[in-house]
Amino acid sequence: MGSNSINNVQFILLTTTGLFAWGDEDYVLSSSIYSSSAFKKLTINSQSNGLPSGVTPENVKMMFATNGTLAIVTCDGAGYVISQTNAMRGDGSTDGATTWARVQTSAGNLTNIEAIRGTKGALMALTTDNKVYTWGSSTLLGTETSSAQSSRNLATQMTLPETAGTTIKMIGMTNESGQTNPSSYYLLYSNGHLYSMGNNNSKQLGDFTTTDSPNSSSRNWVQPLYASGGSAMNDINWISPNEHDPNDPAINVINNSKRIWNWGSNSGMMLGRSNITSATYDPGQPQNNSPFIAASSDILGVETGGHTTMIAQKCQEKFGYVGHATNGSAGNNADTNWDKFIFSTAPVQICGAETGNVVLNDVTQSITIGKPVQLSYAPSGGTFAIVSGPATVSSTGVLKATGKGEIKVSYTKSDACSPNSVTITIPAANVLLDATDDFNAGVIKKSIPGNVKTNDTPPSGSTFTYSGTPTLSGTVPSGSTSTNTKLIWNGDGTYDFSTTIPGVYTYDVPVCTSPAPVVCTTTKLIITVTDPTQTTSSNNKPHADLDQATTKVNQSVTLDILANDGPGNVGKSLGDPTITDGPSNGTAEIVGGQLVYTPNPGFTGTDEVTYQVCDSPTPPSGNCATAKAIITVLPNGVSDITEAADDYKNIPAGTASVNGNIKTNDIDPLGRTTQTNAQSNVYISGKGTFNLGTDGSYTFTPDPGFIGTVDIPYTTCVTPGASPCAMATLHIVVYNTTTLAVNFGNITAKWINGQLVVGWTTLGEKNNDMFEVEVSKDGVEFTKIGEVVSKAKDGNSTEAITYDFAKSANEMGLAGLAILSIAIGAGLMRRRKLMLSLAMVSVLLIGYSCNKNNTEDLKSEKNNTYVRIAQVNKDGSKTYSKVVRVVNE
Known part of the structure; x- marks a missing residue:
């Protein structure tokens, strides 16, 4: 600022975007630059930031x-x-x-x-x-x-x-x-x-x-x-x-000695030496006026102005002010000259010159159970304590909630100014369960399996339960009904979703702790479904998945947010993301398609950035989706956390294999090398084979004819097999480029009174001829055991149709030895009413023993019986349902 006596003052402010000015013109800058008293951004010599050419605000x-x-x-x-x-x-x-x-x-x-x-x-x-x-x-x-x-x-x-x-x-x-x-x-x-x-x-x-x-x-x-x-x-x-x-x-x-001395002009009583405004003084001290005592008051900071002096005094939360008070400058609306220091401003702490009062700032943001935050306090050297509530606090003020509930924490410094202890309260409503929103993706008419439990962490000593029924929320895709859209919820966090209508489906999922006291929250399950046979549809929204990262206090972090996103329409790509909201406690920008987040100085806790991705090129125009990036900022000294984010890959049917690396978007806040728990030749029944290396590299080989979603959880750790670890999910979508004839709904398979009973529902059929029921001992090699003709008129239907199929052990015996071993393993031979079938089995077993040395191999298969439905088009081509396991009743 620059001034010339009373009411003639101009202020200059430098921000990250440049210079601003306000106040009376000509008292710093010429009115040729700034001819207004209003707050205004400056342009000087054609420089929009007001600075010299080549100089940025950051410089x-x-x-x-x-x-x-x-x-x-x-x-x-x-x-x-x-x-x-x-x-x-x-x-x-x-x-x-x-x-x-x-x-x-x-x-x-x-x-x-x-x-x-x-x-x-x-x-x-x-x-x-x-x-x-x-x-x-x-x-x-x-x-x-x-x-x-x-x-x-x-x-x-x-x-x-x-x-x-x-x-x-x-x-x-x-x-x-x-x-x-x-x-x-x-x-x-x-x-x-x-x-x-x-x-x-x-x-x-x-x-x-x-x-x-x-x-x-x-x-x-x-x-x-x-x-x-x-x-x-x-x-x-x-x-x-x-x-x-x-x-x-x-x-x-x-x-x-922290004592104030002054000399020179006492105009406006600015030195506090007397009430004589025309006086000039040799070096001396201001007059006493409690709480200011010249001989004993510790002065931490001083600023001399025209007609005024302000001080920051130890053990005083307010500024001391002496001299000419005008326009509220002393904080008490007075327009007078004060010849002694008064303390009437709002409480203020100056960084680097704290006044010695014990300060423990309120935690204004929500905190997540298990995620540490740094409490802001002064002066150093005091003692923290949990007064009440489920939490721990370190000697340096790192607070970690361990459960849901109100938390009270105190900070005490015995030799500080009175009062020397402060207690703050964090309401229970601001203590959040570590239950994160979930995302998934797939194609119409195909099963989309998942598990919302994968990325949730219950409080210590508790588990999460998922017995509540999820409900659709938000805007439901047009044409979706309870008939053509199904979410099968298993009550343990796992689910299976299918629909005939493309779009984004959002479910509110209840998540509760166990045992008592039960505390519940609601998370989102967001499933993006596309119709890959349509390449310019605005209903095929891009898949935008949740991104997560962890960094340290005062340290930026870069998130590869597109790593788990994908275009909605086949043949499109994603344009650069744009930030639509947030963050609340830092800054964010898109650099080279990646999100760079910088927390505010000293901030710790959780922050969010919402971003948007869109299909490119058009058409369709404006085909976009949004997702969140959740960033956890850790206090110094915290090392028991690492971070993993979900991954996404989509490939066309017929692709021999797909590979990638799940660690691309996983971040360790300390820059440590992490290793993934390896998965070797894991066969996912009816879908394909998965391999995952310790370096995060993976390969998935889909089964011939498989179309749908593969949901593969994984764990990554700083030390292999030991904490800190993080879990995430790899979603792989194998999509068809031609229209599917049948959209399968729910499929069941049971042994009931010596019969294999199979039931299934179709949510839509097109040019369908019939179904073939197939069984398998290992979920890989299937044998046909029967046919069911389509009930749809001319093989076409947009309504749900239910089908049933049953086969007795006697009938399966006629089907061959592979089916016979399934019947044996299922325990059907124990039923007296199947004596005839037993006799047949005995004969067949004699023949079987001539070709296989150890009949125990059959018995070992008794818990592995699988069924799938082959759908046969009128032209003879086939597609397959998901594989289900047969249960005994």
Whole structure:
């Protein structure tokens, strides 16, 4: 900010998008740049961010404003100035008040700048090699023998009072309008030595004189004193001169004992030394006014303004304010001059200058059971405790909920300001079960199996139950009915879904803990179903799966969010994702098709980003789907978590095999190498064979003729077989490119009173001729045992049709030895009413024993009996249902 006495002030703000200004024009920037008092984004010299050409907001290290001038320092040590006074530009030019100037010396650009400070008549710069430069209309170098100040339009090196191995900690200036030589300089060294030089009309040099310096060859830089003729100020820790206003030269300092001292102009009672506004003062301390006591109050921070001083005092949550209060500046709506510090603002904590009160900030976001969050607290060195509720807390404030319920946690520091203990409450409603939404995909008329339990983690000592019935929610695809759309829910988290209508189906799934007390929540099951025979349908929505990642506090993370997504229509691809919502506690952007998330400084917990993916190219236009990316941000020191996200692959029927790597979108927050629990030659009945390596590489070989969804859970661990581990699911969709003749619904197979009874439902038929019932001992090799003619008129139907088939042991005996072994294994020979069949079996077994040495092989198969239905088109081609296991009744 820059000002000129009362009600004449302009404010400058730098954001990640550039410079903004508001307030009275001309008090920092020329009205040619900014001619309004409203809050406004600045464009300067055609630069939309208001900064010098080539400088981005992220590259700005510091910014300083004073009356008529704005200066910045970049991270690479360059200095730039825009000023209404040409000499203040520091580049030797007279280009006016509307362009930025790069600060230069007579030898070229001034580099390695650490800081720029100044006042209305001059600026000074500190460089990383401990040099100080100055420029402007009223400057001194420290080599003069008189106090006459000179105009310099290039940065010129000053002569310093100390040169032997000491570094400069702070620089500053103040100004006294109306004086021929208005500027005063201050240097604070890291050893605590404070120096001043320049105008001293209002005692602003602090040496108990009013004599300007330099005034001789031996008096240039002087040292402020604690008393007339007393010790020099060689123990100063912080300085704050009045540098933003051209009037009322003064300075406040804090020494190593944390005591405040000040001197110079008391205009508006700004020093708190008396109620005489015209007075000027040598170094001294403000008047006592409880809770401020000059001799004992620890001052942590101070800021000197035109007519005002503000302090942050230990054990006081509010700012201390002295001087001219106007427009609510003291926080109490008063318009008066205060000659003593008052504390009436809202409670404020300054980062890096906390006032010593015990602070434990409320946890405003929801927390997930088992996911740690870092509590925000001050000061350090205290003790945490769980007052009540299911949770643990570490000595560093890492809180982890272990169950559902209200949590109270306290923080105590015995030697802190009173009160020295704070307790916060996290409502039970903000403690969430670790039950995550589930996604799946498939094609119409084919089974889509899944398990919502895979990515859920119950609280310690509990399990999750899924006995409640899921309900459809949201927009149901047009044409979907209870007849042509079925969700078979098994009560243990597993399910089987099928439909004849493409679209996105969303179910609300109840999830509850067990044993008592029972706590329930609701998750989403989102199933995307497509008709692969339609290649430009807006009903074929892209598959957008949930993405998950874990990172550490203050650390960005990149998510390959497209790794488990896919286009809705065959032949299309996905365009770049776009962010549609979130995050709440950080920033997110799409870079090269990936999501880059950066948490807010200090944030820990869970954040969400919603993104959209769309089919490309058109048609159809606007065929899009949305998904969430859930990011967990861990506190420092937490290492018992790794993360895995679901994977998705779709391939056309007839593909020999498909391969990939499930670790593509799995992230370990500590960058550790993870290994996947291997799966070798796992045969998925009726679907195909799956192999998974420890490095995450997989191969799936579908069975000939298989069309549908394969749902394969996997586990990945930092240490093989040991925690931390994470579970996720690989979804593989094998799609048909020609219309399926039959959409199978539910299929059952049972042994009932010596008969194999098979039942099935079709949800739709097209050009269907008949069905063939097939059985198998191993789910691989099937034998036909019967036929059922289609009930659909001319083989076509859009309604549900139920079919039944039964075969006795006697009839199966006639079918051959392979079926005979199934009958034996099923225990049918124990039934007295099948004596005739038993006799036949005995004869057949004699023949069988001539060809097989060990009949025990048959008995070992008794629990492995499978059935599938072959659908035969009128042209003789076939498709197959899913494989079901026969149960005994």
